[in-house]
Amino acid sequence: MTRTGERIVAIAGGSGFIGRAIVRRLAGAAATRVRVLTRDPARARARFAGAIDNVEFTAADVTAGAHLAAAVAGATAIVGAAQFDGYPIENPARGLTFERVDYGGTLALIAAAREAGIGRFIYISGAAANEQSAVAAFRFKGRAERALREAGLEFTIFRPSLVYGAEDRVVNGIAQALKFAPIMLAPGSGRQRLQPLLVDDLAACVALAIEGRGRNGIYAIGGPDPMTFDELVRLVMEITGRKRPLIHLPEAALRAAGRIAEMLPGALFSRDAVDFLVADNACDIAPLIAEFGVTLTPARAGLQYLAAR
Numbered sequence: 336m337t338r339t340g341e342r343i344v345a346i347a348g349g350s351g352f353i354g355r356a357i358v359r360r361l362a363g364a365a366a367t368r369v370r371v372l373t374r375d376p377a378r379a380r381a382r383f384a385g386a387i388d389n390v391e392f393t394a395a396d397v398t399a400g401a402h403l404a405a406a407v408a409g410a411t412a413i414v415g416a417a418q419f420d421g422y423p424i425e426n427p428a429r430g431l432t433f434e435r436v437d438y439g440g441t442l443a444l445i446a447a448a449r450e451a452g453i454g455r456f457i458y459i460s461g462a463a464a465n466e467q468s469a470v471a472a473f474r475f476k477g478r479a480e481r482a483l484r485e486a487g488l489e490f491t492i493f494r495p496s497l498v499y500g501a502e503d504r505v506v507n508g509i510a511q512a513l514k515f516a517p518i519m520l521a522p523g524s525g526r527q528r529l530q531p532l533l534v535d536d537l538a539a540c541v542a543l544a545i546e547g548r549g550r551n552g553i554y555a556i557g558g559p560d561p562m563t564f565d566e567l568v569r570l571v572m573e574i575t576g577r578k579r580p581l582i583h584l585p586e587a588a589l590r591a592a593g594r595i596a597e598m599l600p601g602a603l604f605s606r607d608a609v610d611f612l613v614a615d616n617a618c619d620i621a622p623l624i625a626e627f628g629v630t631l632t633p634a635r636a637g638l639q640y641l642a643a644r
């Protein structure tokens with residue numbers, strides 16, 4: 336039951352890494368109730384450490400569209416931040432693909448928004464989104480964006496570069512590997528470009544978009560410090576005080592490993608995952624800053640939580 340004047344924001348993927356940051360941000364806003372759409376409400380609730388007020392957890396699966404309109408009913412805005420388990424490594428045998436969960440899920444949420452009369456949709460896309468891309472991850476982000484642009488809803492699309500934070504997998508994975516491994520492995524040349532973005536900065540922009548900022552726009556969003564993958568790893572080494580030799584795994588060798596892994600059960604690795612790892616994720620954040628007026632956290636400051644680990 337909602338209190339009078341309270342608005343509801345429904346968020347698919349609200350139990351995920353980026354989703355949790357958005358949920359925490361929105362739950363702290365005045366007169367806002369957040370509804371996390373999740374396949375497993377109890378498990379999703381448990382992913383939030385401690386009590387979290389103004390948040391409800393509703394069973395919903397974006398790949399099983401029929402019930403979605405009921406799940407989002409009463410909301411004033413939807414945030415799409417769902418992604419399949421184990422991404423970016425697809426597992427078609429289990430239906431875990433960008434096409435089915437990211438693109439198909441976005442189509443289902445758009446249909447639910449229209450059916451339930453919800454006018455605003457915020458979509459978490461990706462820096463390399465491109466309908467023409469040969470890489471499924473980027474192609475289906477591009478197609479999801481197009482579907483949203485053409486849906487007749489008010490929308491804001493964010494295209495994040497690599498997103499980090501105390502609960503992320505990639506940067507924490509690097510820091511964890513540095514703890515235990517005598518060397519550090521980097522995919523490809525290590526020169527792929529990134530703009531690491533603190534997850535709280537993304538959440539702050541999503542909160543502004545829910546208020547109407549960036550309406551009907553697509554915004555690349557990354558941190559203020561462009562860097563290569565190697566430079567990111569070296570920064571993590573410096574902050575954690577764990578310097579290791581950096582060894583590059585050639586792209587061709589990774590692709591060969593991906594080809595073999597695709598023939599094995601279990602979807603441990605794939606050629607598409609290689610494309611994902613070696614892709615450039617730099618972005619022009621000038622339009623974002625002009626529209627949202629945000630000050631983005633420098634990587635060195637944002638990554639300081641690693642120093643204590």
Ligand SMILES: NC(=O)c1ccc[n+]([C@@H]2O[C@H](COP(=O)([O-])OP(=O)(O)OC[C@H]3O[C@@H](n4cnc5c(N)ncnc54)[C@H](OP(=O)(O)O)[C@@H]3O)[C@@H](O)[C@H]2O)c1
Pocket residue numbers: 347348349350351352353354372373374375379395396397398416417418419420436437459460461462494495496497498499
């Ligand atoms: N992390 C990054 O650096 C980054 C960068 C650029 C773009 N992105 C994009 O940002 C979005 C969020 O990424 P993330 O890293 O936060 O992902 P994540 O931590 O893996 O979370 C994925 C979420 O998707 C939900 N989900 C999965 N399948 C679902 C289904 N069938 N129905 C409903 N919900 C489902 C999961 O919720 P339940 O398990 O509770 O159902 C989970 O909360 C993704 O679209 C990703 O491509 C991420």
